[in-house]
Amino acid sequence: MIAQRLLRPDLAAIEVYQPIVPFEVLAERLGRPIGDIVKLDANENPYGPPPGALAALAAGRHYHIYPDPDANGLRQAISRYTGAPASCLLAGMGADELIDLVLRAVLMPGDVVINCPPSFGMYPFSTAVNGGRTVAVPRRADFGLDAAGIAAAVAAEPRAKVLFVCSPNNPDGSVVDDATLRRLLALPLLVVLDEAYIDFAEAEGFSSRLSWVAEHDNLVVLRTFSKLAGLAGLRVGYGAFPDWLLPHLWKIKQPYNVNVAAAVAAVAALEDGDWLRDKVGRLVAERERLARELAAFGFLQPYPSRSNFVLLRVVGRPALALKRALEEEGVLVRHFDKPGVDNCIRVSAGRPQDTDRLLAALRAIIAREASHE
Ligand SMILES: Cc1ncc(COP(=O)(O)O)c(C=O)c1O
Structure with missing residues (x-):
């Protein structure tokens, strides 16, 4: 066959x-x-998108031209909005693409990704697509992370390379505290912190850990315009990445991964803070x-x-x-x-x-x- x-x-x-x-x-x-x-x-x-984003989309005149592969204007706008240097930022076709891209960069067939269910379904999905093996360390009944269980899984799995932490977690909405996150960052693997929903937690006094990427060479933080800016249909997200990883992500990403309309709308959305x-x-x-x-x-x-x-x-x-x-x-x-x-x-x-x-x-x-x- x-x-x-x-x-x-x-x-x-x-x-x-x-x-x-x-x-x-x-x-x-x-x-x-x-x-x-x-x-x-x-x-x-x-x-939906802010009115400024809709106006910018309507006014756009360059939809016949391929997008800027470096998404420079968008990364500058994200840098102004978040305070993170544009040099550590990469934009993607939604956070989903960046989940896949990180795994493509680090996984060899059979390498292990630690997932903490219940959580976002794309982590085990993209792990499987990239030839990895998911090891689940379930969350506690209150949806808190089992940090000791994660450490034990890492110790038992010499091929463990990546840990996904979603905060606020989809589907329950709980956030990871600083002490737990620091404990996880001390483990010998790459921690991918998914902050797709962080803007809602920030409104209640919780902080994004985007700035932590500068201090931890094993931390990636992902964010998206889908939830904050009503741009789910245009597919645009971004992440902050450590120095050793970023050049390789640039190398392997599709050159035109963020389309012109998505970039136009995202930049305008950030101006409508x-x-x-x-x-x-x-x-x-x-x-x-x-x-x-x-x-x-x-x-x-x-x-x-x-x-x-x-x-x-x-x-x-x-x-x-x-x-x-x-x-x-x-x-x-x-x-x-x-x-x-x-x-x-x-x-x-x-x-x-x-x-x-x-x-x-x-x-x-x-x-x-x-x-x-
Ligand atoms: C936790 C989490 N991460 C990432 C995403 C996907 O984000 P994007 O629309 O930017 O691909 C979602 C979407 O539901 C999500 O719940």
Whole structure:
């Protein structure tokens, strides 16, 4: 068979990553117009890009020219926004590309990546695609990292090379504290700190560790415009990398990885700092309202979150059935049924009217159940 002869045998064993169902497909399946669907399943920013970014996109005149391979203008803008020197920054087609790029640079087939589930699914996925082996050190029941367990796994795995730490963690929203992070950085591997949601935690006084990259030669920090700036559809993220790694990432990345539109929108978005901060504040407030109002139903138990979503354990009923019933009402949430997040749903913070729709849908579901009893 041709596949057996030509295909990498380890690819057959890779679990398919389940991305979200496209908006249009779902709208058609549910028989509703797109505008009627409340999308709280992928931690997107419902406010969309800042007006300045939309204006810059409309005014752009160079979409027929290949992008700057060095993304100089974007990296300068990120440098001004974060305070990190542009020389340590690399932009990518979303943080997703940078997760893959780091693994491509460091993994030899069979090398080990430590993952701390429940966490972001792209870490084990990209590890497998790059021929690595994931060793899981599960988080504790409160979603805190098991630092001793991680150290033991590193000691037991001479081929351990990378540790992924997501803070705030997707899907629960917990943050890693300084002491734990320092302890992990003392281990002999590369720590990739994924700060995709850090802007929401920063609004509540937690700090980004982007500046730590200058002091730790085994730390990478990744960030994205998807959540902060409503640019998930344009795919743009960035990272700060240590000196020894960065030149090799430059060497192996696709030359035109950040497209012209993404760079135009991202630069303009960063100029609209007040707008971004205002929306982050609104989303954090809405997350708190969500947690409070959902808890009042009695069968939903929220976990504390520092991000733009809230994880809820569903008690006394199947979470999957609840997710599906909400979908029928035009409200999308994410369902989990893995160790540590069994029978859970994750709800992204939306606009106040999105929360209103979710609450109304839940009331409708309960009323329907009561009328069938
Ligand atoms: C923890 C985490 N990291 C990275 C990403 C992906 O970011 P991007 O859209 O920049 O690829 C996500 C998206 O959901 C995420 O949850």
